[in-house]
Amino acid sequence: MIPIVRTVAELRGLVSGWKRAGERVGVVPTMGALHAGHLALARAARAGAERVIVTIFVNPKQFNRPEDLVKYPRTEESDAALLAPIEVDAIFAPLPGEVYPAGFATTVSVAGVSAGLCGAGRPGHFDGVATVVTKLFGMTRADVAWFGEKDWQQLAVVRRLVADMNLGVEIVGHPTVREADGLAMSSRNARLTAAERAAAPVLAGAMGRAAAAMVAGVPVGKALAAARAEVLAGGYREVEYLELCDASDLLPLAQLMRPARLLAAAWLGEVRLIDNIAVG
């Protein structure tokens, strides 16, 4: 049984022992509702650090729509069962009051990379992410942490945060895990109806075709317009953004320069899906 730790004091006790023994502490931050993508991160951490903590905390500060926070699946028992075969050393699953006790007054805000894309559509979201990630790193005393590339902008925000604040945590990005039909794995996929689930892979497909077209010399604007049209024709109701950006600072690119990333957010019914791929 993997120990489930609820308090920072208990966690510190465990981690201090590991650190005294010279062991490297790896952390996989999650909000639970674990799927194969999270399990791939946990396995990578298991292989890459002597001690592994998976954190499960539905962070209220990163939800800009209160109804999403309420609806977010909480499946701790099945999450623990999924992690058992990977034999991580601890699950840190604090209550909100442990993370944000009375009087908590700090917000961590990363300018620049947080501003566009998902930052534009979800005001305050990346402040919430940067704040909780800073806390999780402090609470776990992480030496290394794994994040999925599916949330490419989040990964860029965390890298910037760690560099700017000298947090001394090595950040490892893990490639997006996809369903057989190309749909990026996400806890949100479970909210799709059967018809929406069938339509969902058109986003990844259209992005792949747009990336190939750009590499073949099709102008960026034309390739992006074709991809947006394909996604809408395929059943999505809105493309919130579909943009070519510099892979690290995420500034939009009007021409293909490398390393570039194609990033998208689109609504399928009531579910907002995101995806991104390298171009070139």
Ligand code: PAF
């Ligand atoms: O990617 C997530 O699940 C969350 O944004 C994270 C990094 C665990 C912070 O709450």
